Amino acid sequence: MVSWIFTLVKYLRDEAGIKKFGKKLKEIRVMKSHTQESLAWEAGIEPMHVSKIERGIINTSLSHILALAKALKIKPSEFFD
Numbered sequence: 001m002v003s004w005i006f007t008l009v010k011y012l013r014d015e016a017g018i019k020k021f022g023k024k025l026k027e028i029r030v031m032k033s034h035t036q037e038s039l040a041w042e043a044g045i046e047p048m049h050v051s052k053i054e055r056g057i058i059n060t061s062l063s064h065i066l067a068l069a070k071a072l073k074i075k076p077s078e079f080f081d
Helices: 003-008 015-031 036-043 047-054 062-072 076-080
Strands: none
Touching: 015 047, 015 062, 015 076, 036 047, 036 062, 047 062, 062 076
């Protein structure tokens, strides 16, 4: 009975938006003189995760966006400008 509900929900994945976010993250990271490793350390996430976000491979979570913004000392909205 429950399985039909899942077929009605479309999984949304904005490939262009994910890649654009990753490009902006890298731009800000480089501008702030962080390596992927130093940013990951400050944000409390795995360095490979930062790499995957920047390359647009994964659709990251809001929690990670907030942690990255805090580590970069920026407002989260700056990722979307």
